[in-house]
Amino acid sequence: xxxxxxxxxxxxxxxxxxxxxxxxxxxxxxxxxxxxxxxxxxxxxxxxxxxxxxxxxxxxxxxxxxxxxxxxxxxxxxxxxxxxxxxxxxxxxxxxxxxxxxxxxxxxxxxxxxxxxxxxxxxxxxxxxxxxxxxxxxxxxxxxxxxxxxxxxxxxxxxxxxxxxxxxxxxxxxxxxxxxxxxxxxxxxxxxxxxxxxxxxxxxxxxxxxxxxxxxxxxxxxxxxxxxxxxxxxxxxxxxxxxxxxxxxxxxxxxxxxxxxxxxxxxxxxxxxxxxxxxxxxxxxxxxxxxxxxxxxxxxxxxxxxxxxxxxxxxxxxxxxxxxxxxxxxxxxxxxxxxxxxxxxxxxxxxxxxx
Numbered sequence: 001x002x003x004x005x006x007x008x009x010x011x012x013x014x015x016x017x018x019x020x021x022x023x024x025x026x027x028x029x030x031x032x033x034x035x036x037x038x039x040x041x042x043x044x045x046x047x048x049x050x051x052x053x054x055x056x057x058x059x060x061x062x063x064x065x066x067x068x069x070x071x072x073x074x075x076x077x078x079x080x081x082x083x084x085x086x087x088x089x090x091x092x093x094x095x096x097x098x099x100x101x102x103x104x105x106x107x108x109x110x111x112x113x114x115x116x117x118x119x120x121x122x123x124x125x126x127x128x129x130x131x132x133x134x135x136x137x138x139x140x141x142x143x144x145x146x147x148x149x150x151x152x153x154x155x156x157x158x159x160x161x162x163x164x165x166x167x168x169x170x171x172x173x174x175x176x177x178x179x180x181x182x183x184x185x186x187x188x189x190x191x192x193x194x195x196x197x198x199x200x201x202x203x204x205x206x207x208x209x210x211x212x213x214x215x216x217x218x219x220x221x222x223x224x225x226x227x228x229x230x231x232x233x234x235x236x237x238x239x240x241x242x243x244x245x246x247x248x249x250x251x252x253x254x255x256x257x258x259x260x261x262x263x264x265x266x267x268x269x270x271x272x273x274x275x276x277x278x279x280x281x282x283x284x285x286x287x288x289x290x291x292x293x294x295x296x297x298x299x300x301x302x303x304x305x306x307x308x309x310x311x312x313x314x315x316x317x318x319x320x321x322x323x324x325x326x327x328x329x330x331x332x333x334x335x336x337x338x339x340x341x342x343x344x345x346x347x348x349x350x351x352x353x354x355x
Contacts, residue, residue, distance in 0.1 A: 001052060001101055001102060002047060002106075003097050003105070004047065004048060004052065004053045004109065005055075006040050006041065006109055006110075007086065008061065009023045009083055009089060010024060010111075012026065013340070016343065017100065017322060018306070021355050022060075026111040026112040027061075030270060030276065030279060031279050033085065036114070038067065038068050040110070040111045041053065041072070043115055044091070044107065054074065054078055056089050056092060058079070073230075078096060080094055081236050081240055083239060085246050086213065086248075087215065087243075087245045087247045088242040088245075091208050092219070097201050101201075102202065103198070103200070104201040105129060106204070108198070109196045109276075112270060113194070113267065114275075118311075120216045124261055127166060128161075129198060131261070137203055138255065139167065139199045139204070139207075139251075140199065140259045142261050143192060143194060143260040143261070143262055144263050145191060145262065148312060149184070151176060152175055153175065154174055154193065154248070155174075155181075156172060156173075157170040166259055168259060169258040169259065169315075172248065172252065191260060191262065192267075194263060194267050197247070209347065211251050215242055216252065219242075272339065273302050274320075274333065274336060277302055285303075286299050290304045292303065292311065293310070294310065296313065297316075298313045298316055300319075301318065301320070302320045302321070303320075304318075306325065307325070319331065319332060343355065
């Protein structure tokens with residue numbers, strides 16, 4: 001049976017100050033009326049019964065997750081005691097789902113991407129499931145043909161055709177510089193890595209044991225406590241000791257039989273404020289705004305205000321301006337890495353409460 005695993009443990013610091021430690025990016029509403037985590041659930045829910053849809057998140061976000069997804073039983077909100085990247089996160093979900101359904105196929109997806117339309121997503125998921133049914137040892141990724149030379153996305157180099165719209169994976173490329181990204185775009189051989197996966201729960205656990213033996217051993221130790229009164233104590237003891245590593249480095253770059261489905265849906269990982277310019281229409285001067293905004297001699301800006309607070313600008317260009325009740329951000333639009341430096345500076349100055 002197909003189970004959905006929605007990964008919702010990130011902090012989304014590049015969306016500060018709207019995203020904060022107490023309410024990170026996956027709980028934001030960037031367009032429309034549904035938060036990112038609600039939108040992810042809306043995509044997965046029609047594909048399977050309710051009892052086969054799961055969320056993995058930090059223990060501090062369980063209540064907030066349930067507020068956003070009131071139809072999801074709390075028992076299906078799986079708690080991480082601390083952040084340990086995607087390999088332990090996926091392993092944690094796989095071992096608990098496999099205990100209930102040993103033949104489970106997992107659709108693993110982030111909670112903070114924008115995907116539409118739902119019908120195309122469903123079709124592409126079915127194409128991935130068909131590849132797994134044909135070979136249960138296969139791992140299937142989703143790749144989006146690039147439409148611009150993005151330097152903030154990972155790339156998949158496609159190999160030989162497997163089926164219509166599906167290929168072997170020849171290799172992975174991390175976030176490239178602009179010249180390299182432009183060469184990927186010209187070649188037609190690369191996809192953006194959507195960070196969405198389909199595989200058997202038992203297979204990913206097997207590969208975690210093979211590729212990361214210590215992590216596999218810890219997951220096997222934890223699996224002995226599934227459904228038992230000692231579960232919480234075991235989780236709090238074992239999980240924090242797991243290696244913090246992404247599923248890409250832990251498994252995907254080493255495992256055999258990796259396939260990629262060329263997706264037909266629209267996709268954006270909305271990794272920073274720059275994504276608003278791709279998601280929302282701009283005015284005649286190229287400004288994208290949410291909330292009250294008046295710009296004079298202002299162009300190419302991304303502006304986000306909360307409540308009725310007016311943001312007014314004169315004579316600026318290519319800036320990000322975000323107002324919230326507790327903080328205001330003004331930055332250059334072309335300096336996404338500056339957010340990391342800013343977060344570090346706020347911490348250094350003892351302003352962790354503002355994060």
